[in-house]
Amino acid sequence: MPAAVKLQQEFGERIQVILVESQGTGYEKSVGFALKAGWLGNGAIWTSQRPFSTGSGGLPSFALLDASGKVILKGSSNSMHGQIVDEIERMVGKPDYGDMPKSVQKVYKELNKGKIASAYAMAEKVIAKPGSKDASIVLAAAEASLVAVWSRFDSQVSSINWLAGNGYPIRALETAKDLAKNVSKRADMKMSADTLIEMLEGDEFKEQMKWDKSLTKLEMAMYENKEGDPRSIKKIEELKDEATGSPVGARAEGLAYIAKFAKK
Amino acid sequence: MRLNIAHLALPAILMVGAVTDAQVVEVGDVPTYNFEQAYNTMGSSKASDFLGKPILVDFWGTR
Numbered sequence: 001m002p003a004a005v006k007l008q009q010e011f012g013e014r015i016q017v018i019l020v021e022s023q024g025t026g027y028e029k030s031v032g033f034a035l036k037a038g039w040l041g042n043g044a045i046w047t048s049q050r051p052f053s054t055g056s057g058g059l060p061s062f063a064l065l066d067a068s069g070k071v072i073l074k075g076s077s078n079s080m081h082g083q084i085v086d087e088i089e090r091m092v093g094k095p096d097y098g099d100m101p102k103s104v105q106k107v108y109k110e111l112n113k114g115k116i117a118s119a120y121a122m123a124e125k126v127i128a129k130p131g132s133k134d135a136s137i138v139l140a141a142a143e144a145s146l147v148a149v150w151s152r153f154d155s156q157v158s159s160i161n162w163l164a165g166n167g168y169p170i171r172a173l174e175t176a177k178d179l180a181k182n183v184s185k186r187a188d189m190k191m192s193a194d195t196l197i198e199m200l201e202g203d204e205f206k207e208q209m210k211w212d213k214s215l216t217k218l219e220m221a222m223y224e225n226k227e228g229d230p231r232s233i234k235k236i237e238e239l240k241d242e243a244t245g246s247p248v249g250a251r252a253e254g255l256a257y258i259a260k261f262a263k264k
Numbered sequence: 265m266r267l268n269i270a271h272l273a274l275p276a277i278l279m280v281g282a283v284t285d286a287q288v289v290e291v292g293d294v295p296t297y298n299f300e301q302a303y304n305t306m307g308s309s310k311a312s313d314f315l316g317k318p319i320l321v322d323f324w325g326t327r
Binding site: 002004007013014015016017018019020021022023025027029030031033040043044045046047048049050051052053054055056059060061062063064065066067068069070071072073074077084087088091092112152155158159162163166168258 | 287288289290291292293294295297298299300301302303304305306307308311312313314315316317318319320321322323324325326327
């Protein structure tokens with residue numbers, strides 16, 4: 001298993017690993033290869049499109065980006081593995097806020113805990129009373145943090161809509177309920193989250209919830225068993241037919257399609 | 265509230281526009297990128313979607 005996949009397993013949702021097949025194998029074949037090897041099902045993203053180049057001639061190579069999207073390390077994945085782990089541990093352990101005013105750092109710390117409404121209130125408080133020392137700098141940083149809070153909220157709403165529209169209604173509902181808790185002190189945000197919950201708990205999603213539960217079990221079985229687990233794949237194909245025309249049916253179709261490439 | 269019912273043909277595979285793959289990045293750069301095809305994106309496929317957490321981009325080969 002590639003070391004990068006192990007890092008995704010170890011650090012979970014605190015990091016995102018993107019594996020880029022770079023020898024021209026092609027998208028379907030490379031994902032099928034990973035499925036056959038038992039490397040899927042851990043949160044890592046797989047593609048065969050190079051988002052950029054590290055300039056390195058050999059494989060495996062890597063680029064490590066911090067939470068702001070800045071490249072902080074690049075080179076050979078094997079020889080620099082220890083440095084990669086050290087940097088990830090540093091970043092997930094204690095984010096670097098640089099020279100950001102302390103009052104605004106608190107906003108981001110709250111936001112990183114997922115407490116959106118609380119972070120919003122803190123940012124508003126700093127904007128109302130930026131203090132007498134470096135007031136304009138504090139104010140600008142606080143206003144930027146407020147934009148970040150709204151952006152996080154919008155991103156969560158988009159994510160819920162994507163999950164609901166792409167065959168993951170159970171995860172969408174769980175995320176919407178978490179969001180509702182985290183924005184309960186802001187009426188406008190709470191109303192949006194409640195609307196999503198109401199939609200996902202409605203009749204339209206009842207059958208999809210059932211299919212999603214079955215499909216997720218089959219998907220995990222497919223990932224856990226090398227060669228893609230032919231029995232699970234057969235059941236996924238059956239579920240695809242049962243749920244045809246729905247987002248869960250389309251998700252099953254996508255899984256069955258990729259599974260074909262694990263057999264080759 | 266409208267549902268974004270997109271990408272129904274292959275649900276776990278997101279299709280969006282891509283930037284050039286020839287862009288060589290250096291330490292300190294903030295690259296922009298997105299993927300036309302990627303597996304398990306869960307709706308995240310461009311650089312801005314990943315802000316807030318460290319990203320490890322690993323280039324590997326099947327051969």
